[in-house]
Amino acid sequence: MKTYDWIVIGNGLAGATLSYELAKLGVSVLLIDDGNLDSATRCSYGGIAYWSGTDPITKELCYQGIERHRQLSDELDTTTEFRELDLLLTFAPDVEGATLAEQYSRFEIAPQMISSQTAQELEPQLNIDAIGGAFTVKHGHVNPIKTLEAFNQAFRKLGGQQLLASVTGLVCLKNRVTGITTPTQAYAAGNVVVAAGGYSRHLLKRSHLSVPLYHTHAEIVASSNIEHSLRALIMPAVANRFDAEATASAPATDSLWDGPPHEIAPPILDTGVIQFLDGTTYIGQISRFRTDLDASSIDVAQSESRMRQGITAQLPCLTHVPGHWRHCLVTFSRDGLPLIGPLPDIEGVHLFSGFTSPFAMLLPIAQRFAQWISQEKPSDSLIDAMLVQRFTQTN
Ligand SMILES: Cc1cc2nc3c(=O)[nH]c(=O)nc-3n(C[C@H](O)[C@H](O)[C@H](O)COP(=O)(O)OP(=O)(O)OC[C@H]3O[C@@H](n4cnc5c(N)ncnc54)[C@H](O)[C@@H]3O)c2cc1C
Incomplete structure (x- = not known):
């Protein structure tokens, strides 16, 4: 069985952008989605509130986000209707x-x-x-569906693989996640990212993992x-x-x-x-x-x-x-920021979810997060502010 470097669960805006950014780094990525046509991304207005930064971090993210959207159709070679x-x-x-x-x-x-x-x-x-x-x-x-399609197409051009299947659970060996299961097959990966939007909490709960989403x-x-x-x-x-x-x-x-x-x-x-x-x-x-x-x-x-x-x-x-x-x-999430990064007490599984109004800031977050998780996790104040552990440490 092939072992992917990364499996990303969920092809909403979060999973589509992150899988593309990971593929750009040259790692092997499998993006799995259950094909639900009523995802939050597909029902979204697609508005980019780039004006809405309130502190140095969100102002910088909004600036980087809108700059990226302005040239995204060229970068992905497909229109997002920006x-x-x-x-x-x-x-x-x-x-x-x-x-x-x-x-x-x-x-x-x-x-x-x-x-x-x-x-x-x-x-x-x-x-x-x-x-x-x-x-x-x-x-x-932007048109959210066209934006998803543009990311997916660019992802596949980079060698990324997409699979239409419902993820039924995580494969855990001791305290390490080594892959995922679908109704018909298991898939192995060095790391799994849960980007399943409103279903993320429920999916993780099946593996007895609890997240404040x-x-x-x-x-x-x-x-x-x-x-x-x-x-x-x-x-x-x-x-x-x-x-x-x-x-x-x-x-x-x-x-x-x-x-x-x-x-x-x-x-x-x-x-x-x-x-x-x-x-x-x-x-x-x-x-x-x-x-x-x-x-x-x-x-x-x-x-x-x-x-x-x-x-x-x-x-x-x-x-x-x-x-x-x-x-x-x-x-x-509880504080309005996304919930990303490794889960406590278990290796090989990351969360990339909790995005309430992501069109303004998600693109630069996905880019930085992909670099952060692929490297030795250098200190990054922006990523630190969004890590899952900000809640688990105080709980
Ligand atoms: C009416 C409306 C208007 C909005 N307007 C805006 C706006 O103008 N600007 C803005 O920034 N945000 C807006 N939002 C919010 C935004 O759309 C969402 O926050 C965002 O799209 C969430 O993306 P996501 O990738 O996290 O989740 P989703 O888009 O929900 O993607 C999750 C994916 O995971 C899949 N999945 C779930 N479970 C499994 C499983 N077990 N196996 C495989 N796949 C699975 C789902 O089918 C889905 O495709 C709006 C939302 C709504 C509802």
């Missing part, structure tokens, strides 16, 4: 915009508050009566047939998701995530919409904080109706557009 568009962070008429301005002033490039009339100049379909105003900033944008069940309405064209990416100025993520990942909830199915926080709606260059439009998003992976109890009709009502108040042109409900898991 562009820059106007982000409109809208707020309701009864919200005092000035109170939000301070919150936005902490970002390296602070979104500017504009009136509803100015917002309508940027997005002519906007109903100005439905909003009190908006914050706006230039936002990077959490997930939301995210829902969108996807439409491929809209006659109106939208110019801006619209999201709420007050995103409820991040506060709810903090509540759901508080240390006191940890036992709930390992117990029977439980709803840790009520579902939230963050109204938003993005139209891709081919006209495909995603309307979102509901986030649910259910600890299990099962979405069968969700009332799809009710969810879809909530998301449609939210967006059609702002964009009446989207009333009655055809569309279908989609669901995915989005992973996150």
Whole structure:
């Protein structure tokens, strides 16, 4: 049996970028994905918030990330459909915009508050009566599926191998992981990276490994047939998701995530919409904080109706557009940073997950992480800040 230098589990943005960066270093890599078409990456808006750095590390990562996106289509020799568009962070008429301005002033490039009339100049379909105003900033944008395909194609050109299979477990010999199993076969590797997004915690738990990773069940309405064209990416100025993520990942909830199915926080709606260059439009998003992976109890009709009502108040042109409900898991960590690096007390397995809003910063992180894990793990303050051990040492 061939022994790969690296097996990467999960072909979302995290696994696709990391496998490409590893292959660039000349090592043998097998990238395995179960082919779930509703991954977080495939349901994503694809927005690149390169303006959102708040400290030296995130500012540097955002800078490197957007520079990389600007030339990525050339590097990978396939288009990612990169562009820059106007982000409109809208707020309701009864919200005092000035109170939000301070919150936005902490970002390296602070979104500017504009009136509803100015917002309508940027997005002519906007109903100005439905909003009190908006914050706006230039936002990077790619087509997430095209970006995945571009990374995968470049990976294969470098000799990387892709396999469509569900990983059922890790092969462990004493305290070392030596490969993975699928329903039909085992594959051997010097090292395994778990980049399975919202499924990472569950997958590791099967091998009795525990990591402080959490997930939301995210829902969108996807439409491929809209006659109106939208110019801006619209999201709420007050995103409820991040506060709810903090509540759901508080240390006191940890036992709930390992117990029977439980709803840790009520579902939230963050109204938003993005139209891709081919006209495909995603309307979102509901986030649910259910600890299990099962979405069968969700009332799809009710969810879809909530998301449609939210967006059609702002964009009446989207009333009655055809569309279908989609669901995915989005992973996150307790402090908003990714969770990467070796797991404690076991060798040969690494985590590369916990990316909540990765399009801005993931590319430079994957590049540095690939170099870091392939070498003698030189000290790197950026990598150190994201290592799994930041939680396990204090637990
Ligand atoms: C509606 C919405 C909008 C978003 N908008 C943005 C945005 O504008 N900007 C931004 O930066 N982020 C955005 N995000 C978040 C972003 O999309 C995700 O955080 C990111 O794509 C996660 O990537 P990932 O590779 O970690 O996980 P995923 O994309 O979920 O990939 C994990 C992969 O692992 C596979 N897998 C799981 N288990 C196994 C197994 N046992 N065996 C084999 N394969 C397995 C899955 O099928 C999947 O393909 C958005 C998310 C949503 C839901």
